[in-house]
Amino acid sequence: MSKKNDSDWDIIITSKPNLFKLELNEIWKYRDLIFIFVKRDIISIYKQTILGPIWFLFGPLFTVFTYTFIFGEIAKISTDGLPGPLFYVSGTLLWNYFQGCFNGTSTVFSANAAVFGKVYFPRLVVPISLIISNLLKLGLQFLTYLFFYIYYRSTGKYNFIELNSTIAYIPLLILLLAGLGLGLGLIVSSLTSKYRDLTMIVGVFMTLVMYASPIMYPISSIPEIYKPYLSINPISPIIEAFRYAFTSTGIFEINGLIYSCIFTFVALIIGVFVFNKTEKTFMDTI
Amino acid sequence: MEAVIQVEDVSKQYRLGVVNSKTFKEDVQRKFYKIVRGTDPYLEQGSENDRSTKSTTNFSWSLKDINFEINQGDIVGIVGNNGAGKSTLLKILSRVTTPTSGTVRIKGRVASLLEVGTGFHPELTGKENIFLNGAIMGMSKYEIESKLDEIIEFAGVERYIDTPVKRYSSGMYVRLAFAVAAHLEPEILIVDEVLAVGDIEFQKKCLGKMKDVSSHGRTVIFVSHNIAAIRSFCDKGIYLKNGKIEAQGSMDEVLKIYLESNADMTLSGEYKKENLEGKSVELVAAKVCKERGELLNIFEISENIHIFLEINNLNQLPGVYGYIQVVNSEEDVFIESDSKDFGDNIVEKFEIGLNSVELTISKYVLPIGNYKLYVSFASMYSNHNTWSIDCPGYVLEFSVIDSQTIRGANRRANTSHILYWKKNVR
Known part of the structure; x- marks a missing residue:
């Protein structure tokens, strides 16, 4: 056998993968694939429909009307003085974005087993494309928020609603939700590729987190004694900050956001680590 | 001639049976031994992979100590009975899975065709699927665009190119899928038994296209049970038997050994x-x-x-x-x-x-x-x-x-x- 340095070869396949390597240049090489996956995810949903992408607006609108009726009209839960639809739509959109990223990422192995088993490409391409396609959906659904926002502003009854300088945080908030969804999703996807026990509780746990997030109620309405427990949830400060940025109501807590940042960062590090470990051999165990 | 693929002591162990609480216990033991003693007890276990005999352990070596080198421009045929480890070897070479031990070194861009039409989405049109499948196979958007007309012509489905592939006949589906695959231009092409589909005329077209690919100095690794195709197409061969290399060398010699050792097993005289x-x-x-x-x-x-x-x-x-x-x-x-x-x-x-x-x-x-x-x-x-x-x-x-x-x-x-x-x- 010819003796050549490892550096003479383009690809070296061994049993011991580098667990912290992100292979960002590999992913960059496959950027076309990311965009095609995004396109596929978006297009395939509204194929054979007449209204097309408009259907993306239907889900959140319906949820918002339900919430307005149940939590606003019947249960009369506080909305920090905001009109119901405007309050609920912000929480719902952000939650949907987080949930879309998380659900897609956490089932990435089982949903793509057929493709992963036949051809190599950096596996992270799939979660990344999911985050982007969900972002596009979020952008589209943001139109509903804008609609309610402009509508209630124009009625003249809600003059306290106004943008403030914390709007500059919006990109960070979206990035945090994406990072949380991705990081937690990667962890769950790796933990469930071999033993699927965890999938049984993930659904229940997500519902729990949803109710522990200020989607149907503002943080200000939580009794003082429960606040410490609910502040464990890294999603709460994000949703509150989003509302504050657009309406100047609610709580903008910089400490809470720092906590969310740290939480997201740790989740991403652990996620990438376990994902890299699982990715190499998951075809044998799934 | 320069070596473009070097396979060194590659082994692959698989666990037999189902995954349940018992395997969990074994996994925990494995981790424990690795930490305490630094060795993995289950790697010493495992029997030779003979499909028809019952195994005494739960572990089986699908590949064991595989060594070979492939030079640039070689067209290598891999033969062996079902379960000999051919597909496992191709999966390792195409990076779908990793070996349990050993190293593979590759020089150049690899495209593997373990299946045609990987990732085809039934709701997308023929054209959209060409882009999707091409990108999955590692082609850039620009590359696909420049070959789009050629691909559509090769597949012969021009009339249906803007129709979702779920409306295609199975033959048309395969034609389109193979047409994309045939227009990959990697330095190394790995092909599993994909020619078994499609009509005879199309199979001939595909073999011709693959020959074209190889005549441009590219390396091809080809697994097939079709002896005639492999004989006419490949110049070097590897014969795998129960996870080990039984013979390697010129295709004709390897085939002779393969056919003779199989004479009593698959064909009964x-x-x-x-x-x-x-x-x-x-x-x-x-x-x-x-x-x-x-x-x-x-x-x-x-x-x-x-x-x-x-x-x-x-x-x-x-x-x-x-x-x-x-x-x-x-x-x-x-x-x-x-x-x-x-x-x-x-x-x-x-x-x-x-x-x-x-x-x-x-x-x-x-x-x-x-x-x-x-x-x-x-x-x-x-x-x-x-x-x-x-x-x-x-x-x-x-x-x-x-x-x-x-x-x-x-x-x-x-x-x-x-x-x-x-x-x-x-």
Whole structure:
């Protein structure tokens, strides 16, 4: 056998993968694939429909009307003085974005087993494309928020609603939700590729987190004694900050956001680590 | 020649059985031993991968200590029986899974075709799927765009290109899928048994395209059970058996070893009936032999094929005659013969008890391929329900190879008749 340095070869396949390597240049090489996956995810949903992408607006609108009726009209839960639809739509959109990223990422192995088993490409391409396609959906659904926002502003009854300088945080908030969804999703996807026990509780746990997030109620309405427990949830400060940025109501807590940042960062590090470990051999165990 | 693939001591262990709480216990033990003693107890376990025998441990080596090198421009055929580790090897080379131990080094861009149409989405149109599949295979958008017309033409589905592929016939689907694959231009192409699909015309087109690819100095690794395709296409070969390399070298040599070691396993050149049913005329045994009675069912085209039939005759039935057919694996009939072909029917004149019949198929008649022998006995005076007297059907198989002429397996003729070119002296 010819003796050549490892550096003479383009690809070296061994049993011991580098667990912290992100292979960002590999992913960059496959950027076309990311965009095609995004396109596929978006297009395939509204194929054979007449209204097309408009259907993306239907889900959140319906949820918002339900919430307005149940939590606003019947249960009369506080909305920090905001009109119901405007309050609920912000929480719902952000939650949907987080949930879309998380659900897609956490089932990435089982949903793509057929493709992963036949051809190599950096596996992270799939979660990344999911985050982007969900972002596009979020952008589209943001139109509903804008609609309610402009509508209630124009009625003249809600003059306290106004943008403030914390709007500059919006990109960070979206990035945090994406990072949380991705990081937690990667962890769950790796933990469930071999033993699927965890999938049984993930659904229940997500519902729990949803109710522990200020989607149907503002943080200000939580009794003082429960606040410490609910502040464990890294999603709460994000949703509150989003509302504050657009309406100047609610709580903008910089400490809470720092906590969310740290939480997201740790989740991403652990996620990438376990994902890299699982990715190499998951075809044998799934 | 420069090596572009180097496989060094590659092994792959698989766990048999289902994943449950017991495997969890083993996993925990494994981690524990790794931390405490630094070794993995289960890597010392594991038996050779023989599909048909029951394993004593839960671990099995799908590949064990594989070493080889492939040079640039080689076209390598990998042969072996089902479960020999061929697909596992291809999966490791195409980075779908990693080896349990050992190292693979690759130079150049690899495209693997373990399946055609990977990632095709039924709701997307033909054109959208070309982009999707191409990108999954590692092509850039620009590359696909520049070849789009060529791909559509190669697939021959222009009319349907803006229709979702869920409306395609399965043939059209495969054509489109292969067309994308055929236009990949990697330095190394890894192809698993994908030619088994599509019609004959399309298969030929694909083989031609693959030859094209290889003539541009690219390296091809090809797994197939289609001996004829592999023989005509590959110049080097690797024979895997139960996860180990049994032979490697020139394709013809490897194929010879592979075919001979398989002669008794997959194709049986012998037939024996254990329990006689007491029919008037009954086939007891059959075999194919070489000239000197050697029992081997692989024949060169230059060898006569001797078929022996042992028939038990209970009573002399008037009008009874024997019938045989020799068909190839596509069930095309090459030889059809009745014992009454010339009026002188020896089956009718059998003695009571065992009778032996010899049939000889002359050399240079059957082209290379795999054949089955069909035998039946019937009566000319057909009485509605006794028309067929004994019909054992396909009783044995044999194959005809050509390792002697230059054209060899590339000869497309329907007979193996060889002409001698003589200079005419006037």
